[in-house]
Amino acid sequence: MKKICPVSGKEFEITNDDLKFYEKMGVPAPKLCPRERQRRRIAFRNFTHLYQRKCDGTGKNIISMYHADQPFPVFENEYWWGDQWSGLDYAQNFDFSRPFFDQYAELADKVPRVNTFNLQSENATYANFAWMAKNCYLVFGCVRDEDCLYGHIVWDSKDCVDNLYVFRCEWCSHCTDCVDCYDVHFSTESANCNESYFLHDCRGCTNCFGCTNLRQKQYYFMNQECTKEEYFEKLKNIQPFSEQTLQSGKQWLEKLKKEQCIFPPFFGVKTENVSGDHIYESKNCHGCFDTKQCEDSKYLYTAHGEQNCYDISFTGANARFCYECLTIGNTENLLFSHGINQCSNLAYCELCYSSHDLFGCNGLRNAQYCIFNKQYSKEEYFKLREKIIQHMTKHGEWGEFFPTKLSPFSYNESIVEEYFPLTKKEALSQGYKWKEDTETTHYEGPKVKIPETIEEVTNDICKQILTCEVTGKHYRIQKDELRFYKKMGLPLPRVCPDERHRQRMELRNARVLHNRSCDKCGIDIQTTFLPDRPEKVFCEKCYLNEIN
Numbered sequence: 001m002k003k004i005c006p007v008s009g010k011e012f013e014i015t016n017d018d019l020k021f022y023e024k025m026g027v028p029a030p031k032l033c034p035r036e037r038q039r040r041r042i043a044f045r046n047f048t049h050l051y052q053r054k055c056d057g058t059g060k061n062i063i064s065m066y067h068a069d070q071p072f073p074v075f076e077n078e079y080w081w082g083d084q085w086s087g088l089d090y091a092q093n094f095d096f097s098r099p100f101f102d103q104y105a106e107l108a109d110k111v112p113r114v115n116t117f118n119l120q121s122e123n124a125t126y127a128n129f130a131w132m133a134k135n136c137y138l139v140f141g142c143v144r145d146e147d148c149l150y151g152h153i154v155w156d157s158k159d160c161v162d163n164l165y166v167f168r169c170e171w172c173s174h175c176t177d178c179v180d181c182y183d184v185h186f187s188t189e190s191a192n193c194n195e196s197y198f199l200h201d202c203r204g205c206t207n208c209f210g211c212t213n214l215r216q217k218q219y220y221f222m223n224q225e226c227t228k229e230e231y232f233e234k235l236k237n238i239q240p241f242s243e244q245t246l247q248s249g250k251q252w253l254e255k256l257k258k259e260q261c262i263f264p265p266f267f268g269v270k271t272e273n274v275s276g277d278h279i280y281e282s283k284n285c286h287g288c289f290d291t292k293q294c295e296d297s298k299y300l301y302t303a304h305g306e307q308n309c310y311d312i313s314f315t316g317a318n319a320r321f322c323y324e325c326l327t328i329g330n331t332e333n334l335l336f337s338h339g340i341n342q343c344s345n346l347a348y349c350e351l352c353y354s355s356h357d358l359f360g361c362n363g364l365r366n367a368q369y370c371i372f373n374k375q376y377s378k379e380e381y382f383k384l385r386e387k388i389i390q391h392m393t394k395h396g397e398w399g400e401f402f403p404t405k406l407s408p409f410s411y412n413e414s415i416v417e418e419y420f421p422l423t424k425k426e427a428l429s430q431g432y433k434w435k436e437d438t439e440t441t442h443y444e445g446p447k448v449k450i451p452e453t454i455e456e457v458t459n460d461i462c463k464q465i466l467t468c469e470v471t472g473k474h475y476r477i478q479k480d481e482l483r484f485y486k487k488m489g490l491p492l493p494r495v496c497p498d499e500r501h502r503q504r505m506e507l508r509n510a511r512v513l514h515n516r517s518c519d520k521c522g523i524d525i526q527t528t529f530l531p532d533r534p535e536k537v538f539c540e541k542c543y544l545n546e547i548n
Contacts, residue, residue: 005033018298021310025323027335028399034287034299034311035512037401039420041313041326042301043432044338044407047128047140047152047415048498055079056112064115065128067435070408073112080114087111087363091374094360094384100392104348104360105406107372111363113351117327119341129327131316137478138497141302143316149481150497152504153290153302155316161484162493164504165278165290173488176504177278179269185490186249188507189267198249200257201267207231210252212261213547223256240453243491262519262536264543265527276300277509277528289511301511314415317341324401336401347385348402359385410435418505450492454485457492468496518542 001014012033022029030037046065055062056073057080066074075085090111095103118124121133121142130142139145141153148154150162157169164176171183178184179191187199196208204216209231211220219231226234238245266276272283279285280292288300297309305318312322317329325331326338334340335347343349344356352358355367359381364370369381376384392398411417411432412424424434448464451457462482465474475496485492493500509528516531517524520542529537538546 001029003029003031003033005036006031007036008033018310021298021308021323025321025335027323028393030311030324031400037311037324038299038301038313038511039416040401040404041311041324041338042419043404043409043411043414043416044326044402045129045314045415046409046413047418048501049409049413050116050126050128053115055115057084062115063125065117066113066115066408071109072408074115075112076115077118080112081365085112087361087365087373088367088370088375090363091370092372093374094372094388096387096391099395100348100360100388100397101403101406103372104362104402107360108350108362108406108408111351111373113363117339129314131329135480137480141314141316143304147480149478149484150500152501155292155304159484161481162497162500162504164501164508167280167292171488173484173490174500174504176507177267179280183488185488186246186253191269198253200253200261201263209235210249210256212253212256215547222252223260239489240455241490242452243450243494244452246491258534262538262543262546263527263529265525265537265540275513275526277511277513287513338402357381359388404432407433409433419511450494452491454489454491457482457486461492466494466496468499469494470499471496473498520546 002011003014004011010033014029050063050065051067053064053068055076057075060076062076064074092107116128118130121130124130124133124136127133127136127139127142129140130136132144133142134146136142136145137149139148139151139154143155145154146158148157148160153165154160154163155167157166159171160169161173163172166172166175167179169178169181172181174186175184176188178187181190182194184193185197190199190202192204193199193202194206196205198210199208200212202211202214205214206218208217208220210222214220219226219228221231221234268279270281271279274282275286276288278290279288282291282294284296285291285294286298290302291300292304294300294303294306297306299311300306301313303312303315306312307320309319309322311324313326315328319328320332322328322331322334324336325334328334328340330342331340332344337346337349339351340346340349342354343352346358349358349361352361352364355364357369358364358367359371361370361373364373369376369378371384389398411427411434413435427434448466461477462479465476467474473496477492513526514530515524516527516537518539519536520538523539525539527537529535
């Protein structure tokens, strides 16, 4: 079946297998294409914008992803999870004379929300979407991490600083899309590597500097094999690393990638029958990006442990038979829901935990058989649920995720801007909200000169205010950050954390598959590289033959 997306105007396909999945889930085929469905979902997720405000429960000053201008109350974590309040206190009846989403919006504007998504975490006040994390600072998408600073989607890692999409790594910094690495820095698309710098697409390598496309190698410098003595002599000649050394290494690596490196159609490890990009230890997954340990699923974006799921975004824990959901974990049979953990049989719910059989609920814990936060008997629940679905179908609401007008976040406040960038004019013209940047600075002191090497840096640097060389924003060096750079022998960053993250994001291709020909044999392939890009992209067979 071919359909035209009413938002993008592009044609998309719904296969027979897709129709079987939708039938099993009891929902109609989607109206929007996969890309626009993803955009709509992630507009509900504010990842990195944190504000100071008061807890509406205790009056304490707190850090929150919700600005003080939001209509709903915001509680600090401890108070939100406590017994001082109940989501059932905000129950409302369903009115069959009005659309579902209008009524749900009224409920969502009343129920208290937790200031940050930090579950089972310790000393992670300045992290967001943290789960089982300890001693982490400004890591967003911080899952089972310890002693990490500055990151975006850092999972199962320890002692890492300034990374983007790393998994099971230790003592790594400035890495993007790296897996199972130890003491690796300024590297991309690499796995099982140790004690190396400026790698791209390397596997099982140790003591390598400025290398690409290597497999199970040791003592390589600028892609040239050395003896052990030669390698460490070359390394010694450029140590201690200076800012100039780092810039030269980055430029060399980018030159290698454009002129000599070959690229596979997608990056991944231990996959079977998959399509998309950055897929690891997964099988039978299609149209998936940044997917780990998933099976029999489609249209997953930053997902871990999903089985038989479609259209899931930013989920770091297991889920089965879920559709059109955002930030869920340990769940089964969810529809059109957001911020759900340890739940089953939910539809159109947000921020619910340890519950089952809920419809249109917000902020419930240990609940069952509720609609709009109102308690019903089991029989009443299923009878009313069916009537509401019929009502929503009549109004064209059933089968679609929450409309973006219900998101509490502006376009440039939510994570959607990072993956689907728009200007203010473009966002407003498409019906999104826009939040003006009101960040102010009161620092009028002297501009601090950052030493070239870490050996010249004293502990006093942590007391000083630094100025980003790119944006002009002010930032500070944390004590743990300084300890890390001293241990690793790396110079301090000269740009602020936001700009460092932006630069890493620029290293990744957009989550869009394009038709292109293999630059070796000419067969048709699908890849995130546009056809006119200069990089050499091979089909999987040619790539493996060349690499091996």
